[in-house]
Amino acid sequence: MRIQVQQVNVPLTYDDATVLQRVGRKVGCEPGSLSNPTVVRRSLDARPRNPEPVYVLTVEVDLNLPALPHCAKSPGIEVLVESSEDNPPSVRVQSGTGTTPRVVVVGAGPAGLMAAYQLALAGARPLLIERGDDAAGRAPKVAEFWNQGILDPESNVLYGEGGAGLFSDGKLTARSKERGRIRDFMKLLHSCGAGENVLIEAEPHVGSDALLTILPRLRERIIAAGGEVRFRSRLDAVIIESGRLRALVVNGKEIDCTHCVLAVGHSARDVYQMLATQGVSLQPKPFAVGVRLELPQSAIDRAQYGRFAGSPLLGAASFRLTRREENGIRSCYSFCMCPGGKVISCASEPDLFTTNGMSYSTRSLPTGNAAFLVPVSPSDYPEHPIPALAGVEFQRQLERKAFTSAGGGYKVPACRLVDFLAQRVSPELPEGGSCPYAVPIEFRNILPNFVTTTLEKAIPPMLKELNGVRPDTAVLYAPETRSSSPLWITRNPEGESTSTRGLYPAGEGAGYAGGIVSSALDGMRAAEHILTRISEGAGVPTGV
Numbered sequence: 001m002r003i004q005v006q007q008v009n010v011p012l013t014y015d016d017a018t019v020l021q022r023v024g025r026k027v028g029c030e031p032g033s034l035s036n037p038t039v040v041r042r043s044l045d046a047r048p049r050n051p052e053p054v055y056v057l058t059v060e061v062d063l064n065l066p067a068l069p070h071c072a073k074s075p076g077i078e079v080l081v082e083s084s085e086d087n088p089p090s091v092r093v094q095s096g097t098g099t100t101p102r103v104v105v106v107g108a109g110p111a112g113l114m115a116a117y118q119l120a121l122a123g124a125r126p127l128l129i130e131r132g133d134d135a136a137g138r139a140p141k142v143a144e145f146w147n148q149g150i151l152d153p154e155s156n157v158l159y160g161e162g163g164a165g166l167f168s169d170g171k172l173t174a175r176s177k178e179r180g181r182i183r184d185f186m187k188l189l190h191s192c193g194a195g196e197n198v199l200i201e202a203e204p205h206v207g208s209d210a211l212l213t214i215l216p217r218l219r220e221r222i223i224a225a226g227g228e229v230r231f232r233s234r235l236d237a238v239i240i241e242s243g244r245l246r247a248l249v250v251n252g253k254e255i256d257c258t259h260c261v262l263a264v265g266h267s268a269r270d271v272y273q274m275l276a277t278q279g280v281s282l283q284p285k286p287f288a289v290g291v292r293l294e295l296p297q298s299a300i301d302r303a304q305y306g307r308f309a310g311s312p313l314l315g316a317a318s319f320r321l322t323r324r325e326e327n328g329i330r331s332c333y334s335f336c337m338c339p340g341g342k343v344i345s346c347a348s349e350p351d352l353f354t355t356n357g358m359s360y361s362t363r364s365l366p367t368g369n370a371a372f373l374v375p376v377s378p379s380d381y382p383e384h385p386i387p388a389l390a391g392v393e394f395q396r397q398l399e400r401k402a403f404t405s406a407g408g409g410y411k412v413p414a415c416r417l418v419d420f421l422a423q424r425v426s427p428e429l430p431e432g433g434s435c436p437y438a439v440p441i442e443f444r445n446i447l448p449n450f451v452t453t454t455l456e457k458a459i460p461p462m463l464k465e466l467n468g469v470r471p472d473t474a475v476l477y478a479p480e481t482r483s484s485s486p487l488w489i490t491r492n493p494e495g496e497s498t499s500t501r502g503l504y505p506a507g508e509g510a511g512y513a514g515g516i517v518s519s520a521l522d523g524m525r526a527a528e529h530i531l532t533r534i535s536e537g538a539g540v541p542t543g544v
């Protein structure tokens with residue numbers, strides 16, 4: 001019989017023999033009765049109060065005994081039954097035999113790529129269109145933007161193959177309970193070149209450099225399964241007749257389309273505007289804005305690992321900090337921590353600027369950063385003739401002020417934390433920051449009062465939770481405006497737009513996902529909804 005055993009603690013340098021010995025101890029049998037161990041989940045426990053850092057494993061293993069020992073009948077130990085999660089998609093559609101147009105997926109971020117992959121696997125021959133370049137063509141555009149301040153509004157840090165997920169930290173954290181779907185996604189990434197850690201780590205990380213090779217392989221899989229991918233292909237408009245999608249306008253040309261996964265991300269503000277004009281249902285959504293805070297990674301490691309800090313077996317440490325709303329001061333939380341990473345500038349529209357963070361697979365840079373965000377709701381910003389677009393306009397205003405205050409050229413407004421708190425600006429920033437294009441700026445010229453007041457009150461006590469981190473080493477960068485979508489493209493439980501039949505908004509831009517994994521999963525769901533609809537008789541897709 002094969003069993004699964006949770007909470008198996010092993011040293012960081014474990015091998016199979018150690019795993020079998022520790023599992024045997026938990027199960028109450030000799031290690032010799034166990035064989036074929038597979039680690040299916042691994043998390044690090046390096047809290048300084050432990051005698052030594054350990055991995056906490058979930059292990060699947062063959063138990064060569066007729067029955068479980070009596071003491072093994074406890075929580076965390078179970079006999080495995082064969083899983084049905086590896087079954088291929090249950091719905092298959094034939095290509096080229098029907099009369100309806102081909103399914104189109106718009107956007108090659110995590111949501112669009114996974115939607116196209118699922119559709120292709122099921123035989124639907126999807127067409128995936130992406131306004132930006134493929135990963136290889138995108139990299140020099142991004143380098144030009146960072147080094148010379150030249151923005152290509154169609155192919156940049158946010159647009160192009162991989163979407164906002166390409167030049168990212170590449171952490172694949174998932175809060176979803178859909179374990180089977182998450183495993184399918186991780187297995188696919190692994191088969192495209194991601195390390196084995198994505199299959200087992202509780203908080204896997206790939207890094208931007210690895211994604212640059214993994215995502216083109218995913219594209220090749222889509223093409224091999226019958227899909228088509230077109231870069232530099234921008235959706236300009238949707239054509240809706242009697243509440244149903246009839247066609248898309250792509251690079252000025254009409255393409256018949258009755259089933260479309262719209263996975264354009266939350267930076268495609270021109271798409272939001274176009275949808276609003278065409279009467280697609282949109283709704284304002286709360287989001288958050290703030291700053292990115294950078295610290296020496298060695299200080300973060302010491303705070304999190306204590307005396308274990310510096311061990312080559314431990315990766316760069318991460319943190320998550322929150323502060324509740326108190327005495328009329330809003331809540332604040334850290335977000336998208338990038339250990340051993342750098343602060344980057346982002347833009348997708350000319351003369352607007354926002355910050356973010358990224359890392360490489362080794363996470364070995366001497367700095368770590370995280371956003372510190374303050375929740376924003378529609379009552380915080382001026383009304384707009386189209387209420388759902390008011391949040392977008394609010395983001396734009398902050399981003400415009402940031403661009404102008406830093407003197408143009410997409411330089412990064414920055415400020416030492418101690419200066420921010422003292423409401424002054426020092427002419428120099430400390431040495432060793434990760435962002436070479438930073439200029440000292442008074443953030444009160446960029447961010448609204450309710451945000452700066454919250455950050456003043458919240459950041460110092462939050463940093464106290466990181467033992468030994470000195471506030472005078474912290475540098476802030478601003479504004480962080482694109483942590484999540486400011487609106488929902490509303491959809492029904494079948495994933496279809498509540499106003500427009502045939503339109504399936506998916507991923508972060510639809511407002512129903514945030515992060516690489518949740519967006520990828522949402523794209524997979526959108527594909528399944530379409531496949532179900534098609535197989536129910538709405539028609540079988542053919543070529544465009």
Ligand SMILES: Cc1cc2nc3c(=O)[nH]c(=O)nc-3n(C[C@H](O)[C@H](O)[C@H](O)COP(=O)(O)OP(=O)(O)OC[C@H]3O[C@@H](n4cnc5c(N)ncnc54)[C@H](O)[C@@H]3O)c2cc1C
Pocket residue numbers: 106107108109110111112129130131132157158159160161162163164165166167168169170171172173233234235236263264265266267268271336344346356357358506507508509513514515516517519520
């Ligand atoms: C710098 C940075 C670091 C991040 N780090 C992490 C991280 O470590 N972990 C994590 O989970 N999340 C991270 N995120 C968030 C994550 O990248 C997003 O949640 C995720 O990429 C959203 O996926 P998506 O497919 O919904 O949208 P996107 O990734 O935004 O992709 C949308 C795609 O649609 C395309 N598009 C837009 N408009 C059109 C159009 N009109 N026609 C054709 N194509 C169009 C865009 O070019 C883009 O490629 C990070 C984001 C950024 C910006």
